[in-house]
Amino acid sequence: MTLQHTGEYLVGGEILSFTQQRIVSPLQKDEEKRIKNLSKKERALRFNGFVITDKQGEIIFEDRKRYAQHFFPLSVIDYVRAMYNFERHKRPIPILSVDSHDVLQCDFKCQDCLSAHGTNFPVKQFSKGNFKMDLKTYKQMLKAIADYSEKRGFKGVRFEQSGEGNPDYYKHRQEILRYARELEMQSVYVSTGSKIDDSLRNSLVENASFIRISFPGIGEAYKHYSGQSEFTFTDALDGVSRIVKERDKQGRKKDLMIGARVALRAEHSDNYFSFANKLKDIGIDSLQIVKILVPEGKKPSDFPLNSGDAYDLEKTETLDDVNFNVSIPHGLDSMVYSREIENRAEFPTQCFSARFQPVLAGRSLFVCTISDIMYSHNLRLGTFANEGGELERFLSSENIERVTTGIPAQCKSCSNIYDNMLLFSLQKLFRTNPQKLNFYEIIK
Numbered sequence: 001m002t003l004q005h006t007g008e009y010l011v012g013g014e015i016l017s018f019t020q021q022r023i024v025s026p027l028q029k030d031e032e033k034r035i036k037n038l039s040k041k042e043r044a045l046r047f048n049g050f051v052i053t054d055k056q057g058e059i060i061f062e063d064r065k066r067y068a069q070h071f072f073p074l075s076v077i078d079y080v081r082a083m084y085n086f087e088r089h090k091r092p093i094p095i096l097s098v099d100s101h102d103v104l105q106c107d108f109k110c111q112d113c114l115s116a117h118g119t120n121f122p123v124k125q126f127s128k129g130n131f132k133m134d135l136k137t138y139k140q141m142l143k144a145i146a147d148y149s150e151k152r153g154f155k156g157v158r159f160e161q162s163g164e165g166n167p168d169y170y171k172h173r174q175e176i177l178r179y180a181r182e183l184e185m186q187s188v189y190v191s192t193g194s195k196i197d198d199s200l201r202n203s204l205v206e207n208a209s210f211i212r213i214s215f216p217g218i219g220e221a222y223k224h225y226s227g228q229s230e231f232t233f234t235d236a237l238d239g240v241s242r243i244v245k246e247r248d249k250q251g252r253k254k255d256l257m258i259g260a261r262v263a264l265r266a267e268h269s270d271n272y273f274s275f276a277n278k279l280k281d282i283g284i285d286s287l288q289i290v291k292i293l294v295p296e297g298k299k300p301s302d303f304p305l306n307s308g309d310a311y312d313l314e315k316t317e318t319l320d321d322v323n324f325n326v327s328i329p330h331g332l333d334s335m336v337y338s339r340e341i342e343n344r345a346e347f348p349t350q351c352f353s354a355r356f357q358p359v360l361a362g363r364s365l366f367v368c369t370i371s372d373i374m375y376s377h378n379l380r381l382g383t384f385a386n387e388g389g390e391l392e393r394f395l396s397s398e399n400i401e402r403v404t405t406g407i408p409a410q411c412k413s414c415s416n417i418y419d420n421m422l423l424f425s426l427q428k429l430f431r432t433n434p435q436k437l438n439f440y441e442i443i444k
């Protein structure tokens with residue numbers, strides 16, 4: 001008789017059982033095989049944190065706060081390993097992820113747009129032609145990034161295409177998706193989906209690893225917050241449904257993650273649960289309910305979350321299972337969040353994020369997406385001009401030191417605060433504990 005497994009699993013160099021009493025033990029062969037055969041997506045849907053163990057198998061670091069979708073199709077373990085190799089073996093850090101803003105056009109006017117396309121996006125601060133993303137240039141940049149990381153032992157760079165506006169408008173999108181796949185990059189596509197036609201949908205489903213549709217609001221609030229009267233909430237849901245059907249038709253259900261993201265809104269009280277249920281019925285894999293940034297000059301405590309909302313969110317979280325991942329914000333006290341660096345003494349003295357996951361805005365490579373940082377000429381890592389060896393130059397230790405030194409001192413808030421803080425904790429751990437360490441994802 002096989003005992004029912006009631007706990008979790010640790011998945012790393014080996015697969016182990018992890019009980020509620022925190023006992024780590026080997027697994028029976030058939031169960032081990034079952035876990036080993038899970039696809040990246042199936043594993044991500046079961047992700048529940050990670051641990052680091054020492055030589056004796058003792059857990060010396062445990063983190064339950066990361067959201068799998070934040071890293072997917074990578075895992076937080078890829079970041080842990082890159083930091084470990086850097087600290088222990090002086091191996092240079094590869095680019096793990098690149099966030100590409102390749103088109104300056106949008107049909108929405110979202111109230112809390114982070115890029116404020118066409119309104120205050122500082123196009124003039126970029127060199128002339130920066131956003132003329134012709135196919136040849138774009139391909140050369142992607143190849144340079146993939147080669148850079150491969151030389152440093154990492155294949156499968158996460159390649160997020162989120163536009164600086166609506167990425168559906170980029171005219172060479174399909175060829176870029178296909179080419180990225182040829183380079184073994186992993187495309188993550190973030191859009192409202194308003195301009196996804198049959199051809200783009202087929203290409204996305206064929207080539208991407210993760211398609212995430214953003215909902216500026218739920219129901220009536222969609223129109224209000226999107227500033228869009230032609231593409232409605234129902235159109236967005238229908239669009240998601242078509243993507244799911246295409247995925248099933250192409251036989252990619254095991255690998256391709258389809259997700260949605262929606263903001264916390266005062267108008268949404270009592271809506272999250274029914275919205276999540278609808279999406280679950282449609283067949284998507286993941287839903288992120290996120291807080292928007294606190295308006296400048298205000299504090300999160302100025303926007304308390306009422307108990308009805310908190311109740312509905314907690315109820316929504318119960319829909320989470322091994323086929324449907326729901327993430328709600330960690331703190332349910334306020335409607336909005338702040339990325340302010342409150343305690344500088346606890347913040348890293350260098351920006352790790354710039355090394356692990358730089359940002360491409362047109363042809364320019366930047367350290368992050370905080371606008372006053374991103375758009376400062378002197379804080380740019382470089383602009384591609386199709387000359388050989390450019391990326392090596394942009395990321396040479398001299399240039400990266402020049403650009404990242406002092407940046408955390410200048411940054412009042414940090415767009416990657418959680419990643420930077422995590423990487424800093426890991427760096428401290430790897431410096432203080434000289435043992436050989438092992439890393440495991442915790443999965444349900």
Ligand code: SF4
Nearest residue numbers: 351353368411414415
């Ligand atoms: S805001 Fe954060 S991610 Fe951006 S440069 Fe400053 S420390 Fe780095």
